[in-house]
Each structure stands twice: as structure tokens, then as C-alpha cells.
Amino acid sequence: MKKIQKISIFVFLLLGLAFTSCETTELDLLDDPNDVTLDKANLDRFLNEIQLNFASFMRQIGNNDAQLVRVNYMFGRTYRDNFEPAVLDGEWALAYQGMFSDMAAAEPLAVDAGANKHLGVMKILKAYTLITLVDNFGDVPFSQATNPTEFPAPVADPGASVYAGALAMLDEGMVLISSEGDNLENDFYYDNDFSKWRRLANSVKMLAYLNTGDLASFNSVSGSAIVNSADDFQFQYGSNETNPDTRHPSYSTDYTTSGAGSYESNWLMETMLESNDPRIRYYFYRQFDCTPGAADADGNECGVDTVRMTCSGAPRPNHYTASMTYCSVDSGYWGRDHGNAEGIPPDGLRRTVNGVYPAGGKFDGDEYSPVVVGDGGGGAGILPIMLASYTDFMRAEAALASNNTSGAASALNSALTKSIAKTQGFISLDPSADSTFAPTSGEVSSFISGVVNSFNSGNANDKWEILATQQFIGNFGSGIGAYNLYRRTGYPKLIQFNIDPNPGAFVRSFFYPSNEANVNSNITQKPNVDVQVFWDTNPASPGFPSAN
Structure with a gap:
């Protein structure tokens, strides 16, 4: 794992701007001394802001996606109401008013300076953002975007056209980063190692080809994409608490004097607990040892507490199967069911919180005590x-889709090995961690071989179920890959249902943000969230995906 790099005072201020201002930078506040405007801009300042906005964009989109697929907890019973147009305003602004506008302004500066590597990085980040926008919204502005003088109301280009443009942009970016030019003043991701940027670009191509079912093109770039964890594309947070708060947002939410500010997904925690997943103590930290309606780690019943957990005294919903996760998870894993829209009870000091991976919190060593500000890794996740x-999970899916079951099993083994090893490396962030509770190498090997053996011995349905479930678990910290997988395949089918038996159509694409749809005469708002993106050729909703 990379060490936290020292950054300039300017970048430090930018971090505060990017992560503490209502989920998006306020680019219209022209008097803000940290805002990037044309009259005071220089190329590296643009690149700083672009990189930070990209991280904010991917985190917010990833959180939305994770909620839909039960990797994170989703509040609210109906999909349409949970993700109404105004909810997506911040993400859209980060892309169009933030990154893309800054890129348009920075490009002539880079061309004049012969800063090819700056241009290349911008093209790779823009292509990745465009593909992510299509995956979440469908048709989006591209050809007429960021040209307000000529196109004040840009049209939404077909998703397939945007994909084609983004793939071409990745090729252009790879040529540019291999050309002569100065390094970035601050490369927050790869420290100016442009061979890693090249691997990232090929990895983005992989996900685009997998989404569209172009497995021949997928295989042609797979070997040139990210293979080793040393090339992982990630954003590093800091541990500064205020002025600005540079900590991982999930840490800032959970590690407070008043207790946790969020809930974790009951489905994810129970799935990991039942399979004895080695990552569970790294993903989650338990503040309390007994969840109402469940049993503690020793098998003792915890009793009912309808004040702190109303559902602990309520019957199982009729549409839930007997084996489906409901309300309470054993051993103190205190979370919430998918779509639970109950009020907030006095349980902040009992909820399970984000652990040491990836949020930089505490490693769970059976302390069962409320967390406080500064605990664990201080948020430096x-x-x-x-x-x-992630790329190994994609390789496994592509192999399985091609009926190459041995190749799929090998890639699944590799994905699990890398995921668990990376997760376990984060224990070093928590100086108070009791390493005697860390899974042994033998336990890790046993878990991986158990999953792979089940995959090999199962039928086709079992294989897809196992692969998809493991990718969902491995995507903790971001839900983008899991959300795409769910719409591509309909797996896993055994995830928890929405608590409401009639939640409405699953989100096949999000509404256009209200700030765009309400002012852009060339954007027509969608009638519902069941509009499918161009590569989603599965049956229409309702009915797909089955675990709605």
C-alpha cells in the first residue's frame, strides 16, 4: 500500500474544498481563493482540481451503486423515490461543471506548454468518467458538452457513441503519456509512473468491452491491464480532522462523539459471517456484542429491543424466504436491511461501523467498545x-461467459487472493490492532480453496452465483463493478430482497439530475428508473433482475 505522500499547502486546501463542501466543489463561487478560474489558473492547479474531483465523482457514484446491490445499506423503500433527480445533482456537477470544464480550459495551456503527459492523464480520466456516466445514466452529453457559447443546451449523445468516443480517447491518452513532456506536479494516483497509467487505461477498456459483450477485444487488452496490486488505482485519504477534513468520508461519518452516522448492509455482513470470510474483521468494527433478535458470538440469545431495533420484535416479511437475512445478524453485526426506512433510534454507539479497510478505521479484535474520533487509522484509508x-473478477466473468470454466476458476482464485491480501495489509494502519485476531495464512488458504472448490463442483447457476457474490464482497468500498455485473448477468440471485414487497422497478439507469433536466431543453427526463443503458440487453423490468 502506498504511503501517504506529502502534498503542498495548495493541494491541502483543495482537499478540503473537494471533500467538505456539500459533496461537490462550488465552482460558481468565483471569490473562493481556492477555486480554479481562468484568470489565475495554471496547468498544474487545473490537474490538481481535476484529480480531486474525479475521486469525489467516483466515490459518490460508487456509493449510489453499492446501495442498489446491497454492498451498502439503502435507506428508503422504493427505488424511484430513493434516487429522485435531485439526488444526482452533485455527481453530474463534478463531471460537467467540474472536471470537463477544467479540462476544456486546461487543454490549450497544456498544448502551448507541450505538456503531453498532462493531456494524456486528462484524456484517460475523462474517458473513464464518460464510461461511468453512460453506465449510470445512459445517453449523456458528449459531442456538444463544455462548449456553452455554441451549445448552451448540449444534446445527450447515444451511449454507444459516447463509449466509442471514450475508447478512442483512451488510445489518445496512452500515446500522449508516452510522449515527451513534463511530469505532473502532483500525481495523486501513480506518482508519475506512466506505465501504470497505461495499465489503468487498458483496464478501463476491459470494463467497457465486458459491458458490451465484446470478449475478443476484452481478451486482447486483458494482459496489458492491471494485474498486480502494486498497480492498483486508488485515492489516498489523510488523517487531518479539520481545516480541512482529509479523512475518508465513511470514517468522518462513523467515528464521531455521538456515534455512527450510517448503517452497514445486513446482507453483506451475514454473508461474510456465515462463510467465515477472512475480510470481515477488516471491513467492519463492532461497537456492541449483541444485536437484538440475534445471538452473540457464544450463541447466547440477545433478546428483543424494539426501541433500538424495531424489526427485532416484528415478524419476517411474507416475501422473504426462511433463509434470507432479516433484521438481525449474529455476533454483534448491527446493521439494517435493504430498503429499511425506519426512523433513527438511539443506536449510534451500538451500530457496526466501517473498519480499517478501506476507511482507515479500526480492526475488529472483539473489543466491542464505541469508537471515538482518531481511533484506528484516523481515516487515512x-x-x-x-x-x-477487480480486473481478475472481470477476467473470471469473461472466461465463464466463454465456457472456459478452468480459466474462470483460476481468475477467481487470483481475485480472492489479491483482495484478501490487500485487505489484510491495512491492519498496519491501526496501532491498537490485536493481530492475534487476524486470520492465519492457513485460514485464508482454506477459505479461498473452499470457494473455488464450490465453484468447480457447482452447476452453471452455482458458478455464476458464487462468482457474483464474491465480486460483490470484493467491491466493498465501491459498488460500480458490482452494479454493472448485476445488470449484465442478473447474479447473484440469492441477495436480500427489498424490505418492501413492492419497491418498484429496479434502477436500470438513474434519472437525469434535476439541475440538468430542468434547464437543458435538449434533455428529456426519463419516465422512470427502468430505462436500460445501451449495453443492458436483458429482459425489461419488472422480472429482471429477479432479486429486486
Whole structure:
């Protein structure tokens, strides 16, 4: 794992701007001394802001996606109401008013300076952002975007056209980063190692080809993409608490004097607990040892507490199967069900919180005590964006889709090995961690071989279920890959249902943000969230995906 790099005072201020100002930079506040405007800009300042906005964009989109697929907890019973147009304003602004506008202003400066590597990085980040926008919104502005004089109301280009443009942009970016030019003053991701930027670009191509089912092109770039964890594409947070708060946002939310500010996904915690997943103590820290309606680690019943957990005294919903996660998870894993929209009870000091991976919190060594500000790694975690384990999961899916089951099993083994090793490396962030509770190498090997053996012995349905479930777990910290997988395949089918039996159509694409749809005469708002993106050729909703 990379050490936290020393950064300039200017960048330090930018971090505060990017992560503490209502989820998006306020680019219209022209008097802000940290805002990048044309009259005071220089190329490296633009690149600083672009990189920071990219991290914010990917985190916010990833959190939305993770909620949909049960990697994170989702509040609210209906998908349409949970993700109404105003919810997506910040993400859209980060892309269009933030990154893309800054790139348009920075490009002539880079051309004049012969700063090819700056241009190349911008093109790779823009291509990645465009593909992510299409994956989440469908048709989006591209050809007419960031040209307000000529196109004040840019049209939404077909998703397939945007994909084609983004793929061409990745090729251009790879040529540019291999050309003569100065290094970036601050490369927050790869410290000016442009061979790693090249691997990232090929990894983005992989996900685009996998989404569109172009497995021949996928295989042609797979060997040139991210393979080793040393090439992981991630954003590093700091541990500064205020002025600005540079900590991982999940840490800032959970490690407070009043207790946790969020809930974790019951489905994810129970799935990991039941399979004895070695990553569970790194992902989650338990503040309390007994969840109402469940049993503690010794098998003792915890009893009912309808004040702190209303559902502990309520019957299982009729549409839930007997084996489906409901309300309470054993051994103190205190979270919430998918779509639970109950009020907030006095449980902040009992909820399970984000652990040492990836949020930089505490490693769980059975302390069962409320967390406080500064605990664990102090929030100096990461935002995982494109990891070596992610590309291995993609390779496993591509192999399985091609009926290459041995290749799929090998890639699955590799993905699990890398995911667990990376997760375990984060224990060093927590100086108070009791390493005697860390899984042994034998336990890790046993877990991986158990998953792979089950994969090999299962039928086709079992294989898809196992692969998808493991990718969901491995995507903790971001849900983008899991959300795409779910729409591509419909797996896993055994995830927890929405607590409401009639939650409405699953989000096949998000509404256009209100700030765009309400002012852009060339953007027509979608009638619902069941509009499919161009590569989603599965049956229409309702009915797909089945675990709605």
C-alpha cells in the first residue's frame, strides 16, 4: 500500500474544498481563493482540481451503486423515490461543471506548454468518467458538452457513441503519456509512473468491452491491464480532522462523539459471517456484542429491543424466504436491511461501523467498545477505484461467459487472493490492532480453496452465483463493478430482497439530475428508473433482475 505522500499547502486546501463542501466543489463561487478560474489558473492547479474531483465523482457514484446491490445499506423503500433527480445533482456537477470544464480550459495551456503527459492523464480520466456516466445514466452529453457559447443546451449523445468516443480517447491518452513532456506536479494516483497509467487505461477498456459483450477485444487488452496490486488505482485519504477534513468520508461519518452516522448492509455482513470470510474483521468494527433478535458470538440469545431495533420484535416479511437475512445478524453485526426506512433510534454507539479497510478505521479484535474520533487509522484509508482484484473478477466473468470454466476458476482464485491480501495489509494502519485476531495464512488458504472448490463442483447457476457474490464482497468500498455485473448477468440471485414487497422497478439507469433536466431543453427526463443503458440487453423490468 502506498504511503501517504506529502502534498503542498495548495493541494491541502483543495482537499478540503473537494471533500467538505456539500459533496461537490462550488465552482460558481468565483471569490473562493481556492477555486480554479481562468484568470489565475495554471496547468498544474487545473490537474490538481481535476484529480480531486474525479475521486469525489467516483466515490459518490460508487456509493449510489453499492446501495442498489446491497454492498451498502439503502435507506428508503422504493427505488424511484430513493434516487429522485435531485439526488444526482452533485455527481453530474463534478463531471460537467467540474472536471470537463477544467479540462476544456486546461487543454490549450497544456498544448502551448507541450505538456503531453498532462493531456494524456486528462484524456484517460475523462474517458473513464464518460464510461461511468453512460453506465449510470445512459445517453449523456458528449459531442456538444463544455462548449456553452455554441451549445448552451448540449444534446445527450447515444451511449454507444459516447463509449466509442471514450475508447478512442483512451488510445489518445496512452500515446500522449508516452510522449515527451513534463511530469505532473502532483500525481495523486501513480506518482508519475506512466506505465501504470497505461495499465489503468487498458483496464478501463476491459470494463467497457465486458459491458458490451465484446470478449475478443476484452481478451486482447486483458494482459496489458492491471494485474498486480502494486498497480492498483486508488485515492489516498489523510488523517487531518479539520481545516480541512482529509479523512475518508465513511470514517468522518462513523467515528464521531455521538456515534455512527450510517448503517452497514445486513446482507453483506451475514454473508461474510456465515462463510467465515477472512475480510470481515477488516471491513467492519463492532461497537456492541449483541444485536437484538440475534445471538452473540457464544450463541447466547440477545433478546428483543424494539426501541433500538424495531424489526427485532416484528415478524419476517411474507416475501422473504426462511433463509434470507432479516433484521438481525449474529455476533454483534448491527446493521439494517435493504430498503429499511425506519426512523433513527438511539443506536449510534451500538451500530457496526466501517473498519480499517478501506476507511482507515479500526480492526475488529472483539473489543466491542464505541469508537471515538482518531481511533484506528484516523481515516487515512483509500478509495478503491480499479484494483488488480477487480480486473481478475472481470477476467473470471469473461472466461465463464466463454465456457472456459478452468480459466474462470483460476481468475477467481487470483481475485480472492489479491483482495484478501490487500485487505489484510491495512491492519498496519491501526496501532491498537490485536493481530492475534487476524486470520492465519492457513485460514485464508482454506477459505479461498473452499470457494473455488464450490465453484468447480457447482452447476452453471452455482458458478455464476458464487462468482457474483464474491465480486460483490470484493467491491466493498465501491459498488460500480458490482452494479454493472448485476445488470449484465442478473447474479447473484440469492441477495436480500427489498424490505418492501413492492419497491418498484429496479434502477436500470438513474434519472437525469434535476439541475440538468430542468434547464437543458435538449434533455428529456426519463419516465422512470427502468430505462436500460445501451449495453443492458436483458429482459425489461419488472422480472429482471429477479432479486429486486
